[in-house]
Amino acid sequence: MTGPTDTSEFVDSTALALLHLRCPRCHTGKLFSYSALNVTKFAQMPAQCPDCGQSFEPEPGFYFGSMYFTFGFNVATFLVLGVAIYYLLGNPDTWVYVSIITGATVLLTPVILRYSRALMLYLFGGVQYNPNWRQHRRVGASNED
Numbered sequence: 001m002t003g004p005t006d007t008s009e010f011v012d013s014t015a016l017a018l019l020h021l022r023c024p025r026c027h028t029g030k031l032f033s034y035s036a037l038n039v040t041k042f043a044q045m046p047a048q049c050p051d052c053g054q055s056f057e058p059e060p061g062f063y064f065g066s067m068y069f070t071f072g073f074n075v076a077t078f079l080v081l082g083v084a085i086y087y088l089l090g091n092p093d094t095w096v097y098v099s100i101i102t103g104a105t106v107l108l109t110p111v112i113l114r115y116s117r118a119l120m121l122y123l124f125g126g127v128q129y130n131p132n133w134r135q136h137r138r139v140g141a142s143n144e145d
């Protein structure tokens, strides 16, 4: 049995690296600098991977496209919660739907934003997993600062 700090099991799996919000190239560097619970900094990403030096912004404005993923996640949230409220609470008044769904959407914003950006980078960033990234570090990569 492995604990939550054991990272060796997801190193080769792109899906698990995405789930853990790791760099698409090395699967070890973190995509985000702060925790999702940090209300003011949850969206901050380093300019490049702290481990392998891969750029996290392939072009200016790259993450504008992630709003489509955000839209999809929010629609899914609306649908799942709407159906759950309907069946679990016996079709209550409209304000109950609005309150619960609005509250959940606000609370899920950091999670949804981070996964939307990660999906954008994994699907459209043109970055391939390179298990030998240690031998082929990107120019300018450093462990300082």
Ligand SMILES: [Zn+2]
Binding pocket: 023, 024, 025, 026, 027, 028, 029, 049, 050, 051, 052, 053, 054
């Ligand atoms: Zn990396």
